[in-house]
């Protein structure tokens with residue numbers, strides 16, 4: 496029998512589990528504390544629960560944490576982990592692709608002086624098919640459960656040194672919003688990891704209704720992938736633009752206040768000769784006028800069979816300077832882990848199921 500997984504459950508749900516097994520409701524709080532505060536790896540370690548009750552719980556349940564099975568080390572200190580995925584789901588009508596099991600996701604640990612950022616994945620692959628992204632090339636093989644998203648943090652060898660988490664790995668967070676929100680709730684709740692939401696950034700291409708829900712139900716920072724201010728060009732780079740133009744996303748964002756603790760940023764990969772002109776910079780200034788936000792310029796990390804090239808440093812700096820002098824706080828993001836294919840947009844686990852995982 497496949498055991499049910501406790502990781503990702505809220506205290507209310509854990510109390511219901513305890514009661515269903517004939518235990519007092521407060522056992523649910525004890526389980527939450529053992530998992531989310533003490534980070535134990537087995538039910539047997541929950542020593543303030545009686546031996547009999549632990550055995551009873553373990554008959555049907557397990558924590559559901561699983562260690563990474565591979566780690567690649569970059570020369571810049573970045574580490575890319577490969578995590579097995581326990582359960583994936585699909586929305587109604589989406590073809591399941593269960594034959595590719597076992598499934599894996601990649602998670603990237605990025606130490607940087609006093610900071611240590613973890614880039615987590617929320618889906619196996621991605622269905623959004625952005626032209627420039629290697630995860631998009633993988634296609635979509637399922638939504639991660641909150642347990643599998645959380646496990647990337649729970650089972651990370653460097654967990655205690657983490658200062659920030661970014662949802663910038665495989666997958667589109669707004670496409671798996673319930674599980675992403677459940678994860679950020681557990682990461683920020685006082686009963687659990689108790690992280691400030693200001694240490695967590697969720698990146699999205701902009702799916703309107705879900706984005707609205709995310710803004711209203713979470714306090715985490717938000718990053719929107721822009722990449723072109725022009726409709727036709729953005730649609731060529733990012734198919735989502737055809738159904739949800741970024742102008743609609745910006746209009747939505749104008750309804751909320753990002754001038755205090757919560758940060759709104761736009762990510763912009765600078766492609767040589769494609770989106771690095773003065774016209775682009777001017778159009779960005781027009782698009783974002785009056786919005787309290789910043790722009791992060793990203794270097795393009797080349798992927799096979801895609802004829803796009805990154806702009807050089809001089810061009811990126813001049814683009815940044817134009818935006819900055821026109822009132823938009825703009826930074827150039829350092830690329831990390833490119834030598835081990837861990838940099839933004841390079842994650843891909845399509846071949847891992849064929850036994851290629853440790854090469």
Ligand SMILES: C[S@@+](CC[C@H](N)C(=O)[O-])C[C@H]1O[C@@H](n2cnc3c(N)ncnc32)[C@H](O)[C@@H]1O
Nearest residue numbers: 628663666667698699700720762795796839840
């Ligand atoms: C991999 S995505 C995951 C989060 C979300 N799906 C999104 O697109 O915002 C994280 C960031 O990587 C960027 N990215 C994708 N492919 C890239 C590439 N080849 N080089 C640089 N950045 C890339 C995306 O545009 C996005 O800003």
Ligand code: SF4
Nearest residue numbers: 621623624625628631
């Ligand atoms: S850039 Fe983001 S949304 Fe686009 S394919 Fe990659 S992971 Fe998916």
